[in-house]
Amino acid sequence: MSLFxxxxxxxxxxxxxxxxxxxxxxxxxxxxxxxxxxxxxxLFQDSRSWMALGVFVAVSYGMLRLMRAWRWxxxxxxxxxxxxxxxxxxxxYEFLRLLLPDGLLAHALEIVGISYMSFKLIHMIxxxxxxxxxxFDFASYANYQLGFFSVLAGPIQRYKDFHVYxxxxxxxxxxxxxxLRHWSRVVSGLIQLGLLASVALHVYGWATERxxxxxxxxSAIGHFLLLFYAYPAYVYFNFSGYCNAVxxxxxxxxxxxxxxxxxxxxxxxxxxxxxxWHISLTLWIRDYVFMASYKWVAExxxxxxxRLGYLLAFVALFxxxxxxxxxxxxxxxxxxxxxxxxxxxxxxxxxxxxxxxAGVRTYIANPWIRRxxxxxxxxxxxxxxxxxxxxxxxxxxxxxxxxxKVA
Amino acid sequence: xxxxVLLKLMEExxxxxxxxxxxYGYVWIKTLVLIALLLALSGRGGESVIYVGF
Numbered sequence: 001m002s003l004f005x006x007x008x009x010x011x012x013x014x015x016x017x018x019x020x021x022x023x024x025x026x027x028x029x030x031x032x033x034x035x036x037x038x039x040x041x042x043l044f045q046d047s048r049s050w051m052a053l054g055v056f057v058a059v060s061y062g063m064l065r066l067m068r069a070w071r072w073x074x075x076x077x078x079x080x081x082x083x084x085x086x087x088x089x090x091x092x093y094e095f096l097r098l099l100l101p102d103g104l105l106a107h108a109l110e111i112v113g114i115s116y117m118s119f120k121l122i123h124m125i126x127x128x129x130x131x132x133x134x135x136f137d138f139a140s141y142a143n144y145q146l147g148f149f150s151v152l153a154g155p156i157q158r159y160k161d162f163h164v165y166x167x168x169x170x171x172x173x174x175x176x177x178x179x180l181r182h183w184s185r186v187v188s189g190l191i192q193l194g195l196l197a198s199v200a201l202h203v204y205g206w207a208t209e210r211x212x213x214x215x216x217x218x219s220a221i222g223h224f225l226l227l228f229y230a231y232p233a234y235v236y237f238n239f240s241g242y243c244n245a246v247x248x249x250x251x252x253x254x255x256x257x258x259x260x261x262x263x264x265x266x267x268x269x270x271x272x273x274x275x276x277w278h279i280s281l282t283l284w285i286r287d288y289v290f291m292a293s294y295k296w297v298a299e300x301x302x303x304x305x306x307r308l309g310y311l312l313a314f315v316a317l318f319x320x321x322x323x324x325x326x327x328x329x330x331x332x333x334x335x336x337x338x339x340x341x342x343x344x345x346x347x348x349x350x351x352x353x354x355x356x357x358a359g360v361r362t363y364i365a366n367p368w369i370r371r372x373x374x375x376x377x378x379x380x381x382x383x384x385x386x387x388x389x390x391x392x393x394x395x396x397x398x399x400x401x402x403x404x405k406v407a
Numbered sequence: 408x409x410x411x412v413l414l415k416l417m418e419e420x421x422x423x424x425x426x427x428x429x430x431y432g433y434v435w436i437k438t439l440v441l442i443a444l445l446l447a448l449s450g451r452g453g454e455s456v457i458y459v460g461f
Contacts, residue, residue: 004445004448005445006445009441009445177427177430180430180431180434181425181430183434183438184425184430184433184434184437187434187437187438187440187441188437190441191437191440191441191444194441194444194445194448195444195448198448
């Protein structure tokens with residue numbers, strides 16, 4: 001089911017009325033489970049993908065039950081490795097072609113939301129191991145993993161937040177004004193997704209085509225700038241529009257989702273950008289990649305921990321980039337962001353060492369430095385988005401072509 | 408006009424629109440705009456979510 005459709009609006013209105021028609025806990029849980037099932041039925045077309053999804057949910061639930069029943073220190077390593085292995089295999093990462101025969105990678109399975117479900121599962125494995133996971137059963141786990149508010153493209157919800165909702169689902173209500181505000185957010189999100197993102201994508205396509213045909217340097221630069229800015233606009237409107245729609249939809253059923261965007265193109269450095277862009281992913285990477293690896297390093301090499309921290313920041317953001325897709329272009333996207341974040345940290349530490357705390361405060365408060373920082377970060381991010389569409393060769397040809405037309 | 412001032416003005420306008428006294432009418436108009444868009448654009452692409460986690 002496409003979000004930008006009458007079907008989705010009717011589905012949401014019917015669900016809202018049925019949900020608030022009764023305050024019975026059982027009724028609301030059954031209704032939400034059915035809604036998730038209907039949404040998934042409309043997404044999956046072939047039976048093999050359905051079976052793969054069923055196996056993923058059942059096996060992952062079994063892993064969690066095993067961990068809960070039988071305490072063993074090695075479980076997290078075994079299960080996280082298994083989850084990542086399944087993710088890499090199912091997404092058919094291009095580097096696997098260097099390691100595995102083509103026949104093994106020729107499967108046709110495509111599980112919608114597999115990346116997000118894997119992240120949620122790893123979060124549950126780690127939190128369960130640390131004794132921080134609230135109680136779960138199959139119904140709560142399946143609805144957490146397959147909730148239509150987040151299965152498609154996040155936000156990456158934490159189980160603790162879902163448990164609070166699931167446990168008190170019968171107490172969820174709201175005023176008419178709150179419902180109107182949630183609906184308003186759904187509508188705004190769909191307009192962003194269906195209109196603004198669509199226009200930005202068309203501009204990008206048009207500019208890319210014209211850039212290839214442009215004869216003089218002025219025309220080439222003009223069309224290049226248009227495509228350079230249009231694609232980041234498309235990605236932003238598309239993804240933040242989707243997030244607004246699902247956060248608003250969840251709000252209509254009394255569920256609070258974490259915000260996923262906070263005006264990211266006004267960030268003053270790359271670190272700030274990732275605190276404003278796909279926030280739930282950044283927090284996941286921070287907690288389960290950066291902090292976990294930093295703790296491990298600090299316990300072994302305390303004296304070098306600060307310097308190794310730069311490397312770990314690079315690795316964390318590189319992995320965040322690679323997670324976006326299975327093709328080589330996302331490795332370059334991750335590389336650009338990893339370098340940017342590590343450089344931001346090095347620069348920040350150098351500033352503190354040279355200027356001192358008071359000096360850094362003055363530096364940050366300077367409006368001209370802020371403007372230059374925001375503009376610089378924005379253009380760095382726009383450059384990284386040149387590598388977002390699949391096909392590294394296409395992007396490199398584009399850059400070579402720009403050089404030859406201008407030089 | 409400076410970008411900061413423009414942003415501030417947009418925020419003020421959004422706040423003005425979202426005032427409880429105007430909210431009902433504002434949301435109705437937005438919903439009608441969305442319905443018109445759905446009628447005009449549905450199925451023409453651009454609506455698929457780029458970040459779908461396949």
